[in-house]
Every structure is written in C-alpha cells, then in structure tokens.
Amino acid sequence: MRTLRTARRLTAAVAAACGLLLTLTPPANAGPPRVAAGPPPATVKPLPVTAVAPMGAAAAARTAKARGGKARAAAPLGVRREDRAGTLAARRFHELQLNLCNSGHAGCYAGGQAVYEGGDLIYYLAPDLVTLNEICSADLPGYLQPSLAEAWPDDWTYSVFYPAIDKQSGGPITCTNGDSFGNAVLGRVPAALWQGVNGWAGEYTAQDGTNEKRTFACAYAIGDHLSCATHLSSSSEPVALAQCQALMFSAVPAIRSAEGVTGRTVVGGDLNLEYDTSDPENAQNCVPSGHIRKGDGDVQHVIFSNDFAFVSTSKYGLTYTDHDGFLVRLTKP
Template sequence: MVRRHGKVAASVMAAVVVFTSMAAPVRAGGPSVEYLEATAVVVQPRERAPAAAAERFWELQLNLCNSGVAGCYSQGRSVPEAAGLIRSVRPNLVTLNEICSNDVPSQLAPALAQAWPGDHVYHLFVPALRRDTGTPVKCVNGQDYGNAVLGRVAAANYRGVNAWSGRYTSQDGGNEQRTFACVYAVGDHLSCATHLSASSEPVALAQCRALLFDVVPNIRSAEGLSGKTVVGGDFNLEYDTSDPENAQNCVPPGHVRKGGGDVQHVVFSGDNAFVSTTKYGLSHTDHDGFLVRLSKP
C-alpha cells in the first residue's frame, strides 16, 4: 500500500488531498472485492475550534436519487434539501447514495463544514462502474454517478485520513457495477458508504457480506484499528427473519445494525453506544433521511 500526502496550503479554507493507492491483499478462497485507487479531500477549519463537546457520534444515511435516470429524480433539488438537513442535524458522518460527483464539494461538504466550523471535514466520492467499459457510470448531467462518505473529525483529534475504495466481485447482470467508499480518520473512526444490487437480493447480500466481513476487517487490520466503525447505505435488503436475504445476515459478530424500516441500514461496531434513531421525510427523493445517534467511548 502506497500513500502520497498532499501539501497543506496556507489558507484556512484550503483543501488537503490525500491519495491512497490500494493493492488487493491475498485471501484464501479468492478476493471478494477489487480494490481501486481512492482520493479523499479534507477541508481545513475556518475558525478556531470550540471546546470539545460530549463524544456523540451521529450518522445520517441519505439516498438522494440524483442521477437523473430514476423516476424519483427531482431536477437536482434533493441536494440542497439534504444540505439543509445536514446543517440542521449536524451529524458527524453522512453516507450518501445516488449522487453526482460535484454534489459533495459544491453543496454537501460545505454544509457539514458550516455545521462544524472549527473542525476538519473530509469527503470521498466513488463512482459506480460500467460493466462494459470499466469507466464510471454517468449522471444525466455528465458527472460521475455513485456514492460518498462525508465526515467530521474534531480539530483536537485530527491526524489525517486514508481513503479506500473498491468494486465487488459479485455483481448482478446489469451494466452498473456496485462499489464502496471508506475513509479511515486516523485514530478516530472508520466510515464506509455503499449502495448494493437492486435487481438481485442474493447478490446484494454477497456484496454486503464482502464489505462487512472482508473489507472492513482488512482495513482495520491494515490501519491498526480495533473498532469505532460505522457503515451506512442503501443495502437493497430488508430486515426479515423469514427471508434468507435478511439484512441481519451481513452483520458481523460484535456489530449492531439499525434500519430505517426499508432498505437503508447503518451497521456499527459495538464500541459505539446506540442512543436512538430518527427518520426525516424528504420532498425530493424517494428515501427518508435516516439518522442513527451513537456515542463514542
């Protein structure tokens, strides 16, 4: 694994780009994912950080239906709506599905930076990939289409970020191949976002298990992290104990899953204490905003 760290600019609004090149590790029985290069962007604090608040850790899961292809598309209005929710709720972490590549740096990351003006905010966008060409799937506006993870690290705790991404080996027969985005905020937490197969529940479950049983432990091992992990996304799996593709079947030991009552789920390591959940009805996407309130030790 090779990391190349960008130079920090002098401006307090500067973005620091951290490059992480991944080589797929060897696994018995063959890899369940292909690791890809990933680039995370960190926005420096705009002002001095206030005294540290209680260690609450809130995760907001959003599917914004902004490709322009699906029937739930609302001419891009889901993005400013989500930015307003981020400013209002002030989550520590946001996992994002069905967005375009410019949605995060133009509106969503600035919203989180406004919510936490004294702290560092990172973001990582990873496109879905075309089966036929291996190139990014596109939104109708020509931008790359995919998922992102967006997070905040208290200024006092910030020690850099490392980015990880990949494509699942198990895919359905469609042209859109599903991927994941993960960021390790050094010494603080690991966060991942994903959007799983919509046409095959067995494939979605295989992808979910690849991420949670393979990728996350591999990243934690490589980074020397034992816990503090949160994974959010549209899993395209429901919680149903009578279904072999029950979303609970991709939850590793020592982890907890909370669902929004449909296909959105958040899975977190047991060292994060669960507090509560809230769903927010949104006008410009067909998925609720799903907030999971946690606290860190």
C-alpha cells in the same frame, strides 16, 4: 464563491500504494465463510480524500449568505438543531444515511433539488458522519461538504467519493450532467483530534445482470473512526446479500488490518435488503459478531461496531428523493 480551503490529502503510505489492488480474504477468526468460494469477494484500493480545514464561525456565516445564489432553506419540518454537547473523551457520534437519487436517470430524480434538501438537512442536524448514495461527484464540493463545514466551523471535514462502474466501458457510470455517479463518505473530526484521513474504495466480485457494477467508498479518520458507504444490487437480493457480506466480512476487516484499526467502525448505505427473519436475504445476515445494525424499516441500514453505544434513531421525510433521511445517534466512549 466559498472561502473554504480544500486540499487533496494522501498519507505517504497510501500514496506509495496508489494504483495497487489488494486481494481480500476473510481473516482466520471471521467464523464460517459468508461468501461463495472462488474469486475474492471484493477488492480495495487507496483513494484520494478531500479535506477542508476549520473555517471559523465568522467565515461560516459569510459563506451561509453567499452560496452561489442558493439561500439555505429553513429547517425541514420536525428538524431541530441537534445537541452537540460532549467531550473529546466521550462525545456523541451521529450518522446520517442519505440516498439522494440525483443521477438524472431514475424516476425519483427532481432536477438536483435533493442535493440542496440533503445539504440543508446535514446543516441542521450537524451529524459527525454522512453516508451518501446516488450522488454526482460535483455534489460534494458544490453543496454537501460545505453544509457540513458550516455546521462544524471549528472542525475539519473530509469526503471520499467513488463511482459505480460501467461494466461495458470499465469507466464510471455518469449522471446526466456528465459527472461520475456513485457513493460517498462525508465526515467531521474535532480539530483537536485531527490526524488526517486515508481513503479506500472497492468493487464487489458478485454482481447482478445490469450494466452497473456496485462499489463502496471508505474513509479512515486516523485515530478516530473508520466509515464506509455502499449501495447494493437493486435487482437481486441474493447478490445484494453477497455484496453486503463481502463488505462486512472481507473488505472492512482488510482495511482495518491495513490501517491498524480496532473498533470504531460505521457502515451505512442503501443495502436493498430488509430486516426480515423469515427471509434468507435478511439484512441481519451480513452483520458480523461485535457489530450492531439499525434500519429505517425499509432498505437503508447502519452497521456499527459495538464500541459505540446506541442512543436512538430518527427518520426525516424528504420531498425530492424516494428515501427518508435516516439518522442514527451513537455515543463514542
């Protein structure tokens, strides 16, 4: 058993708003409309956050040896422990995008091994932020968040999960093990900067003809950064683009307005869109002014506000999922 102290945290403002759906409209300065007129392009609501207090290096070493019988694998080929140097005033900020294909329903499912592989990659790369697609709700406390906590034993970590929705039942899509299936944001905040985290989640108005309603999860690490994770339609590129535009031009600005955030925003996910200037459904078409997009050469992308400075990207081949791990290295002035 891990000795992590886990707490469900909601600020008073979020708690007071629980259960309310906020209708989003683009701000007046967002430029020409990017989504069709009609119903709001997305809705958002407050969401609980799981926060883990700093555990210390000694506790991290103990839990690394006793993780329910699962020993941590050696560093994947080509992976080295990332440099974590920097100051609080100007520090590195690395975002890792992972699609772990862990529902049990898809052909890429590998009996849950992708979660261990992804968690080990998180541990060795020690990112500041991880955006996760196609995971089960128990994967976060079971292996993924502990992996980040062990990578940063002196800092706070947090996670926000939100399921994809079953259109027929209105409940969560489930993994074959019965857990909810969806997206998550997993992050780290230096202990000296910790002020808590507020969670947000939402659903897109534009949906394809499948039974899965696509969604997104966001977290605001108070005073530090706003982050979101999403997985967009795989059966319709026009719908995927409409969803991406709804997130970037409507939902994210609305959350930023509600939280009083200016800048320091990172959105990652499997967008099911490619960067192709000859394609009307070019991934670049959902990048707002003042933001930068970096992609893995396929359908995974990270979009960040330009108050982050871009450094480099790397891809890491993974055995138990059909997507690479995609790391975007930024610095945060």
